[in-house]
Every structure is written in C-alpha cells, then in structure tokens.
Amino acid sequence: MLRTSLTSLAQWVRYLPLWTALTVVRWRSFEQRSRGLGTTFAAVMRWYPPAARRFDREARRVFPDMTRRERATLGQEMGRQMGRTLFEIYHDAEFQTRHQCFRASGPGLDALKQAQAAGKGVIVVSGHFGQSEAVRAAIKMHGFESGAVYRPHKNRHYERRIRAGIEAGGKPILATGHAGTRGLVRHLRAGGIMSILLDEKYAEGEAIPFLGHDALTSLSAAQLALKYDLPMIPAYGTRIEDGNVFRVEFEAPIPHTDSLTMTRAFNDSLSARILASPEQWYWMLRRWDGQ
Template sequence: MLSASLKSVLQHARYLPLWSALTAVRWRSFDSRSSGLGATFRTVMRWFPPARSRFDREAKRVFPDMKPVTRAKLGQDMGWHMGRTLFEIYHDAEFQTHHHKFSASGPGLGALKEAQRLGKGAIVVSGHFGQWEAIRAVIKIHGLESGAVYRPNKNRHYERRIRTGIEAGGKPILATGHVGTRALVRHLRDGGIISILLDEKYSEGVRIPFLGHDALTSLSAAQLALKYDLPMIPAFGTRVGDGNTFSVEFEAPIPHTDSIEMTRAFNDSLSTRIMANPEQWYWMLKRWDGA
C-alpha cells in the first residue's frame, strides 16, 4: 500500500495539469477561459492514446460503422464540450449568475413548481450530457433550489474544488452511499428537490437498454418517486450556438408505473438526446462494463 505522504504527492501531481490550465489565464473573460479549457481537453483527446482508446471502445459499441476519422473528430469534440463543462462546474458560483445564457422550456418545469406549491418534493433526473448544472441554474432562476447527488472524487484536490462548485448550484449536496441515501430521503420527505445523474454504471443495478445495449442501471430514483409519490422529471441542458448558451428542457414527469419501466423511459429519453448530439455526452464513463 502507498504511504499517506506518497499518495498525497501523487494526488498533487495528477491535479497539477488541471490546476495550471485553470489558473494560467485568470485574467481572461469567463467564456474565453471556458473555451480555453475546452481546447485543452480537445488536444488531450487527439494526442493522448489512453484517452483515445477509452473513447474508441465506447463509441464503437454504439457507432460500429462510423469511419475512424469521423469517430476521432467526435472524440475531440466531446473533449471540447467536457472541458467547458468542467470549467463551468469549477466556477459554478459565477456560472449561476449568467442568467442571460439560459433558456427554459418544457412541461416539467411547471410540474416542478406545482409540486413545490403543494409542499411535495421532486426528483430531477439527467445524465452527463451537455451542461447538467444549467438545469439547477434554471431551477434557481425560478426561485427554487435543487440539491444534488454526487460521487466523491478520490483525489482530495479535485474533490475540494468539485464539491465547492456543485454546492454553489444548490444544497444539500449528498454523496452516494448509505449515509447520503438517508439524508436524501429526509430531504425529499421535507419537500425538497434533488437532481440525480442516472447514466453511471451501478454494479448492483438492473440491465436496462441504453443506446441500444444493456447497461447496469440504478433504479433508486424511480423507487423513491414511487414510494413517496413524487414527480420524476427528466431534464437536459444542451449547449447551443457558440457553446456559451444553454437550452434547458424539462420533460413531462415520467408516469408512475414500476421502477424498471420508469428507468427504461429515462434511458430512452437520454439516448435520444445523445444520438442527436453525441459530442455532448461524456463517453468515458465505462457505461457498459460488466453488463
């Protein structure tokens, strides 16, 4: 096992490139810095073989007939989007104040407001697509607040910055695990809103089709919605135009049936979004491992 001091040194070394990219151009505008980190990630996806290989493995599964040159460009475009998304999350306190960047639509926003009017909680479900923090920004613009569930990062330097950014979007911020689940239930029963990203592999989940292939998927959001009679609202923040603005759509709440059928409906909805804008989904999640 690594000693605590060596582990700390390694964590510093892994964080240093991102820290350098984030701090080297602090004098530039928010959008310029965001675009700059996007360009950095695009370069990584072009020239760093491990990243290219990981992306290719996932993209080939969904696009087996795509030409290599087209797939390479898709990976680089994904890098640009993900670099920008990461920058905006790290600087979420500032990002949340850019009200002019967000446009909202869809029946789910009205359903969310109605649930709050009745004193009920609500579950907003999304994925690592577009800019998911734009969803909570719009919720805040409309006078509400959504907490979030997140998976803590093992690198304490990333973790500190990421958690600070996520907290700026709304509280409470609840880590995955038993303690976080208990707090989540209390928050929902007290009438709170929570946002959950449902597109990560969940080893104890159920195999449900996602982008045409079975993927281990958590049923927790649907189970909570059914148990406590809460709306489960899919929402997506698509990056549009030059990448500095966002179209946030709140779809109608998923009808209450059973947890598998409801989660399948969400997977189908997210899959549709990804197929329309594949460069805006984070393909590096190892989504189908072990499925």
C-alpha cells in the same frame, strides 16, 4: 505516514496540469477561459492515446458504422465539451449568475412548480450530457433550489474543487452511499428538490438498454418517486449557439408505473438526446457491463 505522503504527492501531480490550465488564464473573461479549457481537453483527446483509445472503444460500440476518423473527430469535440463543462462546475458560483445563458422550457418545469406549490418534493433526473448544472441554474432562476447527489472523487484535490463548485449550485450536496441516501430521503420528504445523474454504471442495478446495449442502472430514483408519490422529471441542459448558451428542457414527468419501466423510460430519453448530439455526452464513464 510515508505511504500517505506519497499518495498525496501523486494526487497533486495528477491534479497539477488542470490546476495550471485553470490558473494561468485567470485574468481572461469567463467565456475565454471556458473555451480555453475546452481547447485543452480537445487536444488531450487528440494527442493522448489512452484517452483516445478509451473513447474509441465506447463510441464504436454505439456507432459501429462510423469511420475511425469520424470517431476521432467526435472524441475531440467531446473533449472540448468536457473541458468547458468542468470549467463551469469549478466556477459554478459565477456560472449560476449568468441568467441570460439559460433558456428554460418544457412541461416538466410547470410540473416542478406545481409540486413545489403543493409542498411536495421533486426528483430531477439527468445525465453527463451537455451541462447538468445548467438545469439547477434554471431551477434557481425560477425561485427554487435543487440539491444534488454526486460520486466523490478519489483525488482529494479534484474532490475539494468539484464539491465546492457543486455546492455553489444548490444544497444539500449528498455523496453516494447509505448516509447520502438517508439525507436524500429526508430532503425529498421535506418538500425539497434533488437532481440525480442516472447514467453511471451501478453494480447493484438492473441491466436496462441504454444506447442499444444493456447497462447496469440504479432504480433508486424511480423507487423513491413511487414510494413518496413524487414527480420524476428528466431535464437536460444542451449547449447551443457558441456553447455559452443552454437550452434547458424539462420533459414531462415519467408516468408512475413500476421502477424498472420508469428507469427504462429515462434511459430511452437520455439515449435520444445523445444520439441527436453525441459530442455532448461524456463517453468516458465505462457505462456498459463487462469492462
């Protein structure tokens, strides 16, 4: 009982700074609160050495010729993007209604509509790039709803808020693991849409190049697409203009070949997005093996 109480207290202490940052500006507009949390996270990346060192290690792997000062600037901008993204997830119910902010296009959107018209499920694959919730918002704008797969947070305070936010963007919301996989299969076979972020390290995955370095990557999305003959569509919500507008691009479905080739095609797709806008990817994922 004492250990449980101490764990709960420690989790609350870790959550308190974010809770405070979100609470003290509740009276301000959505855009002002979003920018405010972005500024806070940019400051963390500048003044909190453990976070700065972790980012520098990851960025140096991909950009060895970039100066340390340039990487530090990139890290602060990533923090700004990360803070805004987290704010939008926490307030996803409001975020999803901001239709004027989402500019959706691309051949994958037509493929999604065609699959839905035929009663087929769709797998939308993305990463921790820009704002993935903008992709689900764009899907909802076009009359559909996308569930999502997510990895539960160990801190129950973060977990409660993040799950509630993601659920506001569409259902079902399925945690990683065997039970979640069963629910995912049922939803897809029933003709549903599921969004999956494929850029987290997966210990049982295959080593596939990502940003020029092998990274353990799950093949499950491609395996499901092949098994149930479903389109696997890469989609990204890139921040543009003042950061309050999103260019949501649905790329053409990845051709059905084999799960390894298809997953590598996705890694190449996401890598190209990151190299074009590196500040918009969450570099703190410990993405590569051996860490």
